[in-house]
Amino acid sequence: MPPKYVKHGHFSVKSDVYSFGVLILEIISGQKNSCFHHGENMETLPSYAWKSWREGKCSNVIDPRLKKGSRAEIMRCIHIGLLCVQESLADRPTMALVILMFNSYSLSLPVPSKPAFLMYSSVRSRTNFVSVEVTENDDASLITEVNPR
Template identity: 40%
Template sequence: MNSKISDFGLARIFEGDQTEVNTKRVVGTYGYMSLEYVIDGHFSMKSDIFSFGVMVLEIVSGKKSRGIEHPDHELNLLGPAWKLWNECRPMELMDTLMENVPASGMLKCIHVGLLCVQNRPEDRPSISSVLFMLDSKNASLPQPKQPEFYTERSFIDTDSSLPQPNYFSCQ
C-alpha cells in the first residue's frame, strides 16, 4: 500500500508494503491519536482513520477534541458526540455556523466520524470506505459502537454476532 496516496498524518512513516508498525516513541497530539497507538505504540493505517474521525467531529461541532466540560464528568469530544448519538440527539452536536448545511449531510458526517473513532482498528472503515460513505447518497452505514473516552482502558466489547441496524434509526 503506498502511503503517499492512501492516507494522511502519521501514515507517511510507512515504508514499502508495510501496513502497520510498532514504535517506542509515540509522537502526536493527544485527542487525535488512537488508543492502540498511545498505549501500545502500535500504529496502522486505521490509526489515521481515528484521527480523521476526530477531525470530522471537531468540524461538525466547532469544538476542540480536548477540554470539553460536562456537568457530570470531564470528557473529550468523543464522549458528548457518543452520548448525543446514543440519545437520538446527534444534531445537538452541530455548531451554529453549520445551521445552513442540510441536516442529512451533518447527520452523515457525525455517523461517519463515530465509525472512524471505534476502539478496535478492525472496526474502523478504510479511507476508501469513508470516502464512499461521505460521497454516496444511498450508502448503508453500520451502527457505531461506543468509543473509548481515554478515561480508562476498558475496551468494551459488544457482541458483534447480534444484528445491528445499518442506519441511524432515531427519526
C-alpha cells in the first residue's frame, strides 16, 4: 500500500500507480515488498531498487531466473517501476503514461527521484478494518472518510 495511505488514510489516482510500481519491482526481483530483506538492512524493495539503480548495480535487484531475458527490457521495467513509486505524487506517471512507456521504446524516460518511504516494524499490530469512501479532486489529492465497521 502507498505510504501516504498507510500514514494518513489518503487515496488518490496515484495510489494505484504506486502499487503497480511495487508490483513491477516484486516481479523483477522475485521478492515481496512486505518481507524484503537485504542482508541485515531493513529497507523497502523500492528504496533498495532505487539505491541499486543510482549506483548502476541494478543486476542486484534482478531475480536470477530472469537474467536470461533481455537486459534492456528488464532495465526498462525497473526504471518504470521506480517512476511509479516516487515520493512526490506529482512526479508519478499516470497509468496511461505507464502503458505508453511499456509500449514505446522511442519514449525517453525521466530520471526517477527517491521513492516514498515507509518503515516496517517487526512487531505486528492488530488490524482494524474500515470502509473508506474516496472522492477525487483536481490536484490528485482526495477526501477520505473512514467509517469503522
